[in-house]
Amino acid sequence: MNSRLSGFHRLSIAERRQSLVESRALAPDALPALDSGGLSLDLAERLGENVVGLWSLPLSVGANLRVNGRDVLVPMVTEEPSVVAGMSHGALLARAGGGVLCQASPALMFGQLQVMDVPDLALACQALAAARDALTTAADEPHPTLRSLGGGTRAWSWRSVTSREGDMLIVQAAIDVRDAMGANAVNTSMEAVAPLVERLTGGRAVARILSNLADERVVCASCQVPVAVLATADMAGAVVARRIAEVSAFAEVDVHRAVTHNKGIMNGIDAVAVATGNDWRAIEAGAHAYASRNGVYGPLSTWTLQGDQLVGMLELPLAVGVVGGATRAHPQAQLCLRMMGIARASELAEVMAATGLVQNLAALRALATEGIQQGHMRLHARRGQALAQSEAPC
Numbered sequence: 338m339n340s341r342l343s344g345f346h347r348l349s350i351a352e353r354r355q356s357l358v359e360s361r362a363l364a365p366d367a368l369p370a371l372d373s374g375g376l377s378l379d380l381a382e383r384l385g386e387n388v389v390g391l392w393s394l395p396l397s398v399g400a401n402l403r404v405n406g407r408d409v410l411v412p413m414v415t416e417e418p419s420v421v422a423g424m425s426h427g428a429l430l431a432r433a434g435g436g437v438l439c440q441a442s443p444a445l446m447f448g449q450l451q452v453m454d455v456p457d458l459a460l461a462c463q464a465l466a467a468a469r470d471a472l473t474t475a476a477d478e479p480h481p482t483l484r485s486l487g488g489g490t491r492a493w494s495w496r497s498v499t500s501r502e503g504d505m506l507i508v509q510a511a512i513d514v515r516d517a518m519g520a521n522a523v524n525t526s527m528e529a530v531a532p533l534v535e536r537l538t539g540g541r542a543v544a545r546i547l548s549n550l551a552d553e554r555v556v557c558a559s560c561q562v563p564v565a566v567l568a569t570a571d572m573a574g575a576v577v578a579r580r581i582a583e584v585s586a587f588a589e590v591d592v593h594r595a596v597t598h599n600k601g602i603m604n605g606i607d608a609v610a611v612a613t614g615n616d617w618r619a620i621e622a623g624a625h626a627y628a629s630r631n632g633v634y635g636p637l638s639t640w641t642l643q644g645d646q647l648v649g650m651l652e653l654p655l656a657v658g659v660v661g662g663a664t665r666a667h668p669q670a671q672l673c674l675r676m677m678g679i680a681r682a683s684e685l686a687e688v689m690a691a692t693g694l695v696q697n698l699a700a701l702r703a704l705a706t707e708g709i710q711q712g713h714m715r716l717h718a719r720r721g722q723a724l725a726q727s728e729a730p731c
């Protein structure tokens with residue numbers, strides 16, 4: 338499969354679909370599902386609450402991405418045309434240096450138990466330490482399938498803190514959720530283990546919930562772009578690369594800029610999250626908390642000039658799944674996973690991180706050169722023409 342789709346944006350929708358079939362990203366019989374939006378009212382009623390209808394967004398394809406030596410066409414659901422155009426352009430630039438290299442860590446999620454009214458915190462900690470195996474058994478008991486797949490609880494920790502409501506013990510489990518996003522599994526485990534924790538500590542369990550700061554489930558993405566490919570009509574590649582490094586450094590020293598820098602990364606990541614039925618609110622919450630992990634909110638990625646290469650690095654937590662929830666239930670999400678040839682959550686996380694990195698590259702290159710408005714205006718003008726045509730009286 339070749340993700341290098343030259344001139345894809347100039348094709349009609351029918352031609353683009355044909356090109357996806359020819360590049361074997363989609364089977365011909367998958368095409369009709371693209372029209373329906375994938376969701377019937379019946380299915381919407383089963384997925385949602387108080388449903389009265391459907392609400393659609395464009396499903397687009399980001400081209401040119403290569404991740405760990407493999408070409409991937411990236412399904413993106415977004416209303417912002419410059420996101421898809423930017424991603425495809427950034428991917429093309431990164432491709433000139435061999436594409437993006439990514440590595441996802443194991444799928445460890447944290448579950449938390451808040452325990453109040455513990456009579457003796459030191460004794461409670463001793464009792465927990467002596468009962469680690471029993472805690473693991475209780476937490477994993479509801480998940481025979483996860484255990485058969487090699488997942489389950491890996492570690493326990495606890496600490497006491499003083500709050501305005503009194504002292505509390507925070508008991509935390511690290512759980513390997515394999516190919517799931519993990520929220521349901523972790524919440525179930527925390528609820529299952531709570532009675533045992535209450536018995537061991539003599540306290541009262543209150544909140545039993547996963548943490549959306551998945552800071553042990555991190556993906557690293559990097560790429561090297563030969564500066565020559567960054568050139569514009571009136572700026573040499575080395576000049577553009579230097580200016581991109583300068584814009585990147587701006588985000589390291591100014592929190593207002595860092596937030597916008599990260600928003601540009603999340604433009605790409607969220608679009609893939611929505612296309613694959615993943616929980617983008619969880620991803621956003623985790624990413625921005627991770628951006629503050631050193632006590633000051635900072636950029637999730639950096640770009641530096643190293644000789645004749647512009648080097649980009651991105652690191653963020655990505656709690657995404659390929660099983661369960663809307664990912665499994667939504668036919669379009671299934672189709673999007675198939676389009677990327679993805680079977681594992683770690684592969685999806687890697688493609689999403691790569692998408693975020695090249696999205697960021699495209700944004701910074703635009704900022705460092707003509708500014709983003711010119712490109713936006715070109716796209717809006719095209720969209721305006723299309724809208725005017727579709728609204729013209731026949």
Ligand code: MEV
Nearest residue numbers: 597598600601700701709
């Ligand atoms: C717009 O959606 C995203 C950008 O503002 C990101 C950035 O400034 O880096 C272009």
